[in-house]
Amino acid sequence: xxxxxxxxxxxxxxxxxxxxxxxxxxxxxxxxxxxxxxxxxxxxxxxxxxxxxxxxxxxxxxxxxxxxxxxxxxxxxxxxxxxxxxxxxxxxxxxxxxxxxxxxxxxxxxxxxxxxxxxxxxxxxxxxxxxxxxxxxxxxxxxxxxxxxxxxxxxxxxxxxxxxxxxxxxxxxxxxxxxxxxxxxxxxxxxxxxxxxxxxxxxxxxxxxxxxxxxxxxxxxxxxxxxxxxxxxxxxxxxxxxxxxxxxxxxxxxxxxxxxxxxxxxxxxxxxxxxxxxxxxxxxxxxxxxxxxxxxxxxxxxxxxxxxxxxxxxxxxxxxxxxxxxxxxxxxxxxxxxxxxxxxxxxxxxxxxxxxxxxxxxxxxxxxxxxxxxxxxxxxxxxxxxxxxxxxxxxxxxxxxxxxxxxxxxxxxxxxxxxxxxxxxxxxxxxxxxxxxxxxxxxxxxxxxxxxxxxxxxxxxxxxxxxxxx
Amino acid sequence: xxxxxxxxxxxxxxxxxxxxxxxxxxxxxxxxxxxxxxxxxxxxxxxxxxxxxxxxxxxxxxxxxxxxxxxxxxxxxxxxxxxxxxxxxxxxxxxxxxxxx
Ligand SMILES: [Zn+2]
Numbered sequence: 001x002x003x004x005x006x007x008x009x010x011x012x013x014x015x016x017x018x019x020x021x022x023x024x025x026x027x028x029x030x031x032x033x034x035x036x037x038x039x040x041x042x043x044x045x046x047x048x049x050x051x052x053x054x055x056x057x058x059x060x061x062x063x064x065x066x067x068x069x070x071x072x073x074x075x076x077x078x079x080x081x082x083x084x085x086x087x088x089x090x091x092x093x094x095x096x097x098x099x100x101x102x103x104x105x106x107x108x109x110x111x112x113x114x115x116x117x118x119x120x121x122x123x124x125x126x127x128x129x130x131x132x133x134x135x136x137x138x139x140x141x142x143x144x145x146x147x148x149x150x151x152x153x154x155x156x157x158x159x160x161x162x163x164x165x166x167x168x169x170x171x172x173x174x175x176x177x178x179x180x181x182x183x184x185x186x187x188x189x190x191x192x193x194x195x196x197x198x199x200x201x202x203x204x205x206x207x208x209x210x211x212x213x214x215x216x217x218x219x220x221x222x223x224x225x226x227x228x229x230x231x232x233x234x235x236x237x238x239x240x241x242x243x244x245x246x247x248x249x250x251x252x253x254x255x256x257x258x259x260x261x262x263x264x265x266x267x268x269x270x271x272x273x274x275x276x277x278x279x280x281x282x283x284x285x286x287x288x289x290x291x292x293x294x295x296x297x298x299x300x301x302x303x304x305x306x307x308x309x310x311x312x313x314x315x316x317x318x319x320x321x322x323x324x325x326x327x328x329x330x331x332x333x334x335x336x337x338x339x340x341x342x343x344x345x346x347x348x349x350x351x352x353x354x355x356x357x358x359x360x361x362x363x364x365x366x367x368x369x370x371x372x373x374x375x376x377x378x379x380x381x382x383x384x385x386x387x388x389x390x391x392x393x394x395x396x397x398x399x400x401x402x403x404x405x406x407x408x409x410x411x412x413x414x415x416x417x418x419x420x421x422x423x424x425x426x427x428x429x430x431x432x433x434x435x436x437x438x439x440x441x442x443x444x445x446x447x448x449x450x451x452x453x454x455x456x457x458x459x460x461x462x463x464x465x466x467x468x469x470x
Numbered sequence: 471x472x473x474x475x476x477x478x479x480x481x482x483x484x485x486x487x488x489x490x491x492x493x494x495x496x497x498x499x500x501x502x503x504x505x506x507x508x509x510x511x512x513x514x515x516x517x518x519x520x521x522x523x524x525x526x527x528x529x530x531x532x533x534x535x536x537x538x539x540x541x542x543x544x545x546x547x548x549x550x551x552x553x554x555x556x557x558x559x560x561x562x563x564x565x566x567x568x569x570x571x
Contacts, residue, residue, distance in 0.1 A: 010540055017543035027561045031551040032543075047537035069527060076490045078565035093525055129562065135569055141562035144551075252569070260488055265527045271534045 001160055002194040003173060006124060007052045007150040008183045014123045014150035015043030015086065015269075022145035023187060027129075035148035037082030042268050049150040050272065052182040053097050053121045054282045056152055059176045059289050062101030062119055067273050069094065070266040078142050079125035087122035087153075089263045097121050097152075103176070104291060105168040106309070114169045115157040124149040127189075134243060135250060146189075152182075158196070163220035166195070170213055171313075175290045178315050188212075197223045199231060203239040208252065210244050219244040293318060301325060301336040310344055316359050317343065324365030328373075335372055342368050346389050354393075362395030370397045411457040413464065416448075419456065420464045423447040434469065441465070477505045 013020050016034035033041045057064050071089040090096040096118035103114045126147040130137035154173070160166050170193070174185050185191050192211055197220065198204035205227065210219045226249065227237055242249040288296070290312045297308040297318070311318045325331050325339050347368070351358060371392070374380050379402060380388070391401055410416060423444055424431060430447075433440040448461050482502055486493050493501065545551075548561050557564035 012540050012542050017538065017541065018545045019542040026548060028551050028563065029548050029561075030545050032545050036551060044536060044538045046540050048540035050537070075488070078563075078568070093527060128568070130568075137567055139559075140565040140568055141559060142565055143562055262488075267528065270528055270530065270536050273534050 001156045001166060001169070001196070003154045003156075003170070004124075004192045004194075005056075005152045005154065005177060005183055005185070006187075006190045007049060007152060008185075008187055008190050009181060010046060010048055010052065010150055012046055013148035014046055014049050014121070015148055018148065020149055022149070023189075025145055027141075027143035028145060030145040031147075035081070036144050037080075043086065043266075045269060045272070046150065049121060050274070051282060052150070052180075053119070053152055054274065054279060055180045055286055056154075056177065056182055057098035057101070057119055058279070058283055058286055059180045060098075060101040060103065060116060060119065060154070060173075062098035062116065064098040064274060064279055065095040066275065067095065067271060068097060069271040070269045071263045072266050073122075074262045075260070077125070078140050079128055079147070081126065081144060081147060085123060085125060086266055086269070088120040090118055092263060094263070094265070103169055103172045105165065105172050107165060107168050112165070114165070114172075115159055117155045117157050119155070120153040122151050122153055123147070124151045133245065163217045163224070166220055167213075167217045170216055172290075174213065175313065175315075179287055179290050181287070185213075195220060195223070197227065199224070199227050199237070202227065202231060202237045205237060205239065205249075206241045207244050207249050208241060215244065215246065219249065222247075223249050290315075297322075301340075302333040303336065303340060307337070307340050307344070311340065314358075316357065317348065320358055320365050324368050327366045328369045331369070335369075338372050339368055342371065346386060347393075350389055350393055361393050363393050367392050367397050370399050374398045374402070405455075408455045409457050410452055410455050411460055413460060416456055416461055417464050417468075419448050419451050420461065420468055423451065424465075424468060431469075441469075477502050477509060 008020070010020050012018060013035055016032050018030045018032050018035055020030075022030045034043055054064060068088065070086050071092075071094055072084040073087045073089070074084040076083055088094065088096055090099070098119050099117075101116035101119070103116070105112055105114055124146050126142050126144045129141040129143060131139070131141075156169070160169060170191075174191070177183050177185055183190055189211060191213065192209070193216055195207045195210065195216070196204045197207060205223065207219055207223050210216050222244075223242070230237055238251075241252045243252045293312045294305065294308045297303050297311060298305060303311070311321050321340065321343055324343070325336050328335070331339070347358070347363065350356075351361070371385055371388075375382055375385055380398060385398065388398055388401055392398065396404075410419075427444065427447060430440050430443050434444075444465060445458065445461055448456050448465070449458070479498065479502060482493070482498060482505065552558045552561070552563065555563050
């Protein structure tokens with residue numbers, strides 16, 4: 001599998017100073033002579049891109065190469081303005097940005113290390129727009145805004161054995177990217193996957209244009225089925241590049257061979273040397289990685305592995321958790337667990353239902369502390385707390401909700417008596433029932449509550465109604 | 471060193487395909503000859519003994535780590551960017567269709 005990740009947290013492109021924030025821009029408005037490949041222009045490397053590539057290489061436990069240089073990968077396609085892509089190459093004397101590395105995944109409680117072959121730093125090609133489908137479009141429209149955006153290419157060893165493993169691999173990879181802070185993978189097109197798929201003993205086909213996490217599994221399942229059917233029919237699988245169109249894969253071109261790309265060192269860029277000292281400095285600046293955090297959370301807050309792994313699935317959630325449980329010095333293992341349960345069940349449930357992220361809500365970490373303390377004090381029950389989640393998400397603590405209720409509560413007997421009399425007059429049917437049916441009395445209290453929008457003090461109302469009816 | 475280095479018709483076919491060039495018959499025979507001559511010329515390099523020479527990847531020795539800061543600068547306007555394009559449409563560059571047939 002080859003995963004391409006845009007370094008969306010960079011402000012400029014890889015080799016020029018064009019603004020990399022192209023997503024809402026009009027086509028072909030983030031261009032300069034460098035990124036449309038006009039003759040005589042010279043690319044200059046964005047130093048932050050080297051820093052970001054180092055970060056992800058460290059996060060994935062790769063070996064970073066100390067000396068490297070860029071290569072030209074030559075092919076003609078409308079998405080490449082220069083007729084070549086500036087990339088890296090780990091042959092012909094060249095080195096990848098980093099070699100090796102791994103991502104540990106868990107599937108049905110089995111752990112597996114997905115080994116990486118290498119990672120490269122390279123420039124993104126342009127975005128192609130077709131009228132209708134790629135197959136029927138009479139022409140191709142090209143938007144070079146994306147051309148030259150910094151990409152990290154991550155190549156796995158051929159070790160993924162099922163679509164589910166591929167999905168888990170991407171989930172873990174996404175997490176590590178989120179923790180390193182080099183890219184926002186929720187942005188459309190920030191992650192693209194090419195998958196080399198083969199049935200044992202047959203040639204492989206490469207499927208390109210898998211443009212989101214969601215599509216990876218369906219694209220793989222489709223292609224595996226297609227190849228199995230071909231083999232069943234007695235046909236040979238052709239080594240080719242296929243295009244995922246969201247439903248099926250269609251043949252794009254017979255696969256180029258590596259030599260067709262005529263890789264050679266890019267003479268417009270001088271070599272890059274990354275010293276051990278550079279690497280150590282970046283390592284220092286790197287936040288704790290998700291897999292490291294799991295074991296720390298387990299130890300620091302006595303959480304189960306299951307809870308810890310769940311918490312770290314979203315860095316913002318895990319940060320929120322730690323801010324919360326650390327905001328109250330009286331919290332111990334019992335509260336750590338309670339906080340985790342409220343966060344992962346009720347709060348995440350609310351977020352999913354409302355299609356929202358925790359940082360976009362008004363919920364603050366100490367709100368859940370407040371909730372837990374109110375239940376502990378007995379001011380509310382767990383059941384009541386659950387009905388208050390929605391208000392909490394909108395920026396109100398449970399204590400504040402209770403206080404407001406208290407403030408608005410009508411306990412003035414004179415006013416309440418007026419409401420009670422009205423309720424009796426307006427509901428002669430209930431009064432008729434009153435003698436035989438004890439439920440009628442409760443119904444009457446309900447009417448008073450409705451009139452006062454729930455603000456009548458229930459105890460006093462009860463007393464007044466009893467006096468009036470006897 | 472061999473004086474005769476022939477580029478075959480097949481090789482020409484193959485590299486013209488990579489370059490997306492449709493060649494006429496007379497162009498083909500001309501190019502086979504010319505490319506062969508170029509190859510012979512470059513073969514002179516094989517006369518040198520490079521046994522103990524480190525391969526040179528970049529002509530300027532010692533220059534490395536030429537970087538710039540990640541600070542955006544003004545880009546071209548859409549009109550400027552498309553100025554030299556012969557085929558354009560709605561602010562896009564227009565290219566031939568990708569899938570043939
Ligand atoms: Zn540019």
